[in-house]
Amino acid sequence: MTTYLTIGDFSRATHMTVKTLRHYHEIGLLEPADIDPQSGYRRYSTEQIPxxxxxxxxxxxxxxxxxxxxxxxxADVRTRNEHVSxxxxxxxxxxxxxxRTVAALRDLLGPPTAAGDGPxxxxxxxxxxxxxxxxxTVGVEDVGAWFQGALGELFATVAGQGLRETGxxxxxxxxxxxxxxxxxxxxxxxxxxxxxxVGRVEPLRVPAAELAVLEHVGPPSEVDRAYGALxxxxxxxxxxxxxxxxxYYLVGHRDTPDSAHWRTEVGWPVFRTRVDDRSPVAAQPGGDRRRARESR
Structure with missing residues (x-):
């Protein structure tokens, strides 16, 4: 024999508010077992408590x-568990x-980096x-989607034309x-x-440049910190x-889906007035890392 509870008693039994139960009824998620046709009162069965x-x-x-x-x-346990997973x-x-957001906020709240200890x-x-x-020509709100689409098209075109990536x-x-x-x-x-x-892809000679370069590790949404430091x-x-x-995109989506491990070199154009022993002339972006990957 089915035992019925008023919506108030069912609310107490399940720790759901009456308002929530009414909403779930309206959207068809948890419907009452019975509705009085005269009063419209909702009643739930005890079997609905679990x-x-x-x-x-x-x-x-x-x-x-x-x-x-x-x-x-x-329909079955496996399908149910797939939704939960x-x-x-x-x-x-x-x-x-x-x-990552918490770490970035902690860095912003921390003391400034001492000279000589920066990136x-x-x-x-x-x-x-x-x-x-x-x-x-793109808007900043669209540049992320445009970038991923363009990069995929470029890799496919280079491979399709039998060319070798040189950097x-x-x-x-x-x-x-x-x-x-x-x-x-x-x-x-x-x-x-x-x-x-072909398509949007065109040949290009990327001009020579003198750059101050800083490597950013992490998702593109946090690259503004590298720009600020540069x-x-x-x-x-x-x-x-x-x-x-x-x-320059040293490690990206093609290498790992985990954006925390992406590595991007940011280059700011400068006019160099001194020689820095740490800065080889005509260096290739990510050159040491690229040669290491090719040697494996």
Whole structure:
């Protein structure tokens, strides 16, 4: 024999508010076992208590209502566990993102870095290189998606034309992209032969430049700290010149999906007035690391 509870008693039994139970009824997640046709009062069966407890526990764990519905209606245990595992992976990703944010905030709240103990900045002269490139005028809100699409197209084109990559992929970004949040951006892949234009890909000779270079480790969303450190260094020690900023992508999405391990060299154009023994002339971006990878 089925035993019914009023919505108030069911609320006390499941630790769900009456408002929540009404909402779950409206969206079809947890419907009453019976509704009085005269009064409209909702009644729940005692057999629904375990289901309600599962729903409440998953909500406490941050699972969206639609996913809870998928868990409850899963055809078998394996399918149900796949939904739970997917939510667990999202929680782990969010936790890692939160950890990086906390670390960045701690750095901002900490004391300034003492002179001589800051990030390693290298003065570098880079030579002209032949490359396959994609160039467009983009807004800063779209540059991430545009960058990933362009880079994928470049790698596919270089491989499809039987060319050999001769260095890490790079980017050249006009000042307007930073000052006006809209400007010209170029992504390129250095390669050893003539590039046949196809789609958005065009051949390009990336010009020689003198750069102050700093390596950033982590996701692109945190690269502004590297730019700030470079700007401070150049203002104090070097003669800045007009010209687009550069980035070289030593380790990226193609190497690992974990953005915490991505490595990007940021280059600020300068006019060098002194020789620095640590700064080889005509060095290739990431040259030592690239040669090490090729030797393995």
């Amino acid at each position: 289901v309600a407890q599962v729903v409440r526990r998953f909500r406490e764990l941050g699972m969206p209502l639609e996913e809870i519905r998928s868990v409850l209606t899963a 997917a939510h667990l992976r999202r929680l782990e990703d969010e936790l890692e993102s939160t950890r 390693a900045i290298e003065l570098r002269s880079v030579g002209e290189v032949r490359a396959a490139a994609v160039t467009a 890490p992929a790079g980017g050249v970004y006009a000042d307007e992209l930073f000052t006006l949040h809209r400007g010209q951006a170029t992504v390129f892949v250095p390669c050893d032969g003539p590039v046949r234009p 700007a401070t260094y150049v203002a104090r020690h070097e003669l800045a010149v007009d010209g687009p900023l550069r980035e």
